[in-house]
Amino acid sequence: MTNHISTHWIGGMAFESNNPSGLDLKIDAGPEDGGEGKGYRPKALMLTSLAGCSGLDVVGMIGKMKLNVDKFHMEIFAELTDEHPKYYHKVHLEYHFYGKALDEKKLQRAVDLSVEKYCGVMEMFRRFAEVTTENIYHEE
Numbered sequence: 818m819t820n821h822i823s824t825h826w827i828g829g830m831a832f833e834s835n836n837p838s839g840l841d842l843k844i845d846a847g848p849e850d851g852g853e854g855k856g857y858r859p860k861a862l863m864l865t866s867l868a869g870c871s872g873l874d875v876v877g878m879i880g881k882m883k884l885n886v887d888k889f890h891m892e893i894f895a896e897l898t899d900e901h902p903k904y905y906h907k908v909h910l911e912y913h914f915y916g917k918a919l920d921e922k923k924l925q926r927a928v929d930l931s932v933e934k935y936c937g938v939m940e941m942f943r944r945f946a947e948v949t950t951e952n953i954y955h956e957e
Contacts, residue, residue, distance in 0.1 A: 831856055860905070863942075864893045867908070870938035874931035875912065882923050887957060888915035895946075908946045915955040925952055 824834040824844070830852035831845040844859060846852030857865070868891045879886050889912070896907040912928050932939055932950055942948050 829853060860897070860903075863905070864895055864908075867910070867936075867938045867942055868893055870936045871910065871928075871931045874935045875927050878927035878930060879924075882920075882927065884920055884923055884927075885918055886914050886916050886924070889913065905942070905946050908942055908948045910948070910950045912950065912952045913955060914952065915957055917957055919954050919956065921952070921954055924954070928952055 820837050822835055822837070824832050827833050827843075829845070830850065831843060833841050833843055835841050842862075843856030844862070845854060845856030847854045847858065872889075872891055876889065879889070892911040892913065894909045894911075895905040897903045898906050912924075914924055928950060932948075939948065
């Protein structure tokens with residue numbers, strides 16, 4: 818399978834890029850780098866892709882496993898190298914689950930399946946970064 822996107826310079830330090838879904842997004846540098854800060858930063862967008870990929874897996878498995886989860890969100894903390902080209906060499910993902918009777922064992926299984934088997938973006942990150950994960954349960 819091949820994906821194709823088109824990315825067009827729209828002035829200054831900004832670009833507009835399409836997506837196989839047909840939606841567009843704006844990419845822009847921050848003011849400290851000559852941009853206006855009116856779009857996604859490329860490296861942060863990579864982290865967004867990682868969260869989206871794994872999050873979709875986990876939510877799909879929550880449904881298949883018929884787990885009761887009231888809310889779910891992810892936090893990612895990523896460390897860039899000091900030297901150019903700067904890239905993420907350490908990435909830590911927190912999976913936050915909220916609910917009254919959370920099945921921690923099954924939720925751990927859902928995360929493990931995403932991390933170890935299904936999330937292709939996670940696999941790409943593992944090729945250049947140390948990736949760690951943590952589940953945090955919030956009983957409501």
